[in-house]
Amino acid sequence: MGTIVECNGVSKSYRQGKLVVPALAEIDLCVEAGGFMALAGPSGSGKTTLLNLIGGLDDADSGTIRVDGREYARQSKAQLADLRLHRIGFVFQAYNLIPVLSALENVEYVMLLQGVAARERRRRAREVLAVVGLEGMAHRRPAELSGGQQQRVAVARAIVSNPSIVLADEPTANLDSKTGEGLLHLMQRMNSDRGVTFIFSTHDEMVMAYARRIVQIRDGRIADDLHKASEHR
């Protein structure tokens, strides 16, 4: 399988007034298509920053980032938006969903932005909600769902348009461990059944245990890169 994410010498620092806060320094990272990778590290190490750069939500100060063979620096803002819309799924820690739309409509909405026809949208949204085990709750609004159910809807929305990669920033941080494990099982299944690449960040050992590859970040640098044997099934 080919490489889906390729970072070369990526650095990023934030400016806070006169203060320059370094967040990432000279990151080199390749992620294989079909991978299931954890980005681990203590708070403030740069996990969110790296995920945002890979997702094209923010610009790197230097270095190159390539996703699906496209180099970000060469894309316009609109092209980046389209790339995210069609090729990348996002799951955030919380408040992923539009509160006034039902679970089904939240999943549909991304496809609406993509220009998928109404009937097709409805069909695929129902199908994917069933896959994440929420067929009975399609018409509930986010406020009427538990935290774990909301994250499942977010995963459903992320995978519904068959993206090449799903970026999840601490998807289980707001969940209790049992619910968190349920979500990881779901992500694992999406990974193995649909071949979607997952990169998720965490500082939870239990969550890391699910990953086939663990990249440790410390102070904006890669401190360790562990490939588990299971990746070469």
Added chain:
Amino acid sequence: MIGNLDVVTMELQLAWRNIWRNPRRTAVILTAVIIGVWSMVGLGALMRGILIGMIQNNIDTLTGHIQIHQQAYPDDPAIEHSISDPETWMSAARDALPAGSRWSQRIRIGAVVSNARHTRGAILMGIDPAAEARLSFIGTAVTEGAYLADGDTGGILIGRALAQQFDTRLGRKLILTAQDSDGEIVSRAFRIRGIYQAEMADTEKGFLFVNRQSAQQLLKLGNRISEIAIRLPAHEMAVPVANDLKARLAGSPLRVRAWPEILPLLKAYVEMFDTFILIWFIVVFVAMGFGILNTTLMAVFERMREFGVLKALGMRPGRIVRGVLLETLLMLVLGIGAGNLLGLATCWGLSITGIDLSAMAEGVAYAGMARIITPVVWIRDLLRANLVVLLLGLLVCLYPAIKAARMTPVAAMRHH
């Protein structure tokens, strides 16, 4: 096409639900828009009513739509500036008048009226009773006694205010004194046949009506007259018909004027009122606009995270702007709809009886306003009010909308 319709439906649905996320805030905006539009429509119609009342009042009183005089009369209304041979000119002018037009010949000359105790200046009107009745207010204004009869050479009509001031009544005599066409001072007694009421006390004190023949006799005018007054079936015809008459009577010793020329002050008023109405709309809007801007900004800031997520998902900024504007549009349409209904209902309610201003008639008379004003709804005013609110409302909300769209996902997600 069906696909598009379906997208619009979903976006409308989303916008509709979003505006009810914070019902109190939406209620605030709606209230502001409703009160704003209501007052624009209501007060706009009232102003328009006052304006039309003013024009009507002036035209009814003695102006008519068009007047024809001897060239020099408008600048110096002296007896020597009279029209000779009015019938000849009238027959030349008649073809230019649209069907339903009315005209009459008048003497209009300054005179002094007196009785045993009082004296004052007034305008002596020599009229053809039947023709004049179809043209100006006087035909229906007599409230005591009777209107002038044809051939009643000794009778006079005076206003109620003059009768009070002179402490006189029906059947008593008044002496009229004026300069005749030879420059001699002449006077004659007339008996009060009728007392009339007018919109304005000034009219009641200022105008005396006698038969045209008696005036012509008294002033030794022969068949000469001061003016021909013309009333047309509609206000708007005044200027074009006057222009036509001017062309036909070019080279004659006559001068044709439409009411805006006769009453330049009223014309200026009309234009000023138009500007007033627009300024009023904008003042109301500015007050309302700040409310809308504030509330929308708050609503947008509260949802920054959500906009961030949407942008992360690949939503283009333009679409976010559109979404926010659509929410504003929905609220504006709701508010404008309700505001118009309220405004029109108010106008309808007020137009049943009209608003009676006679209590403050003195001040009102000064401005030439009618005693009773009725709101008049002009489609043009209505459209203008609605467009002002709709377009400026959307324009104001462009700022929060762009703010929402500009927010980068990263900044938005850190926004709490």
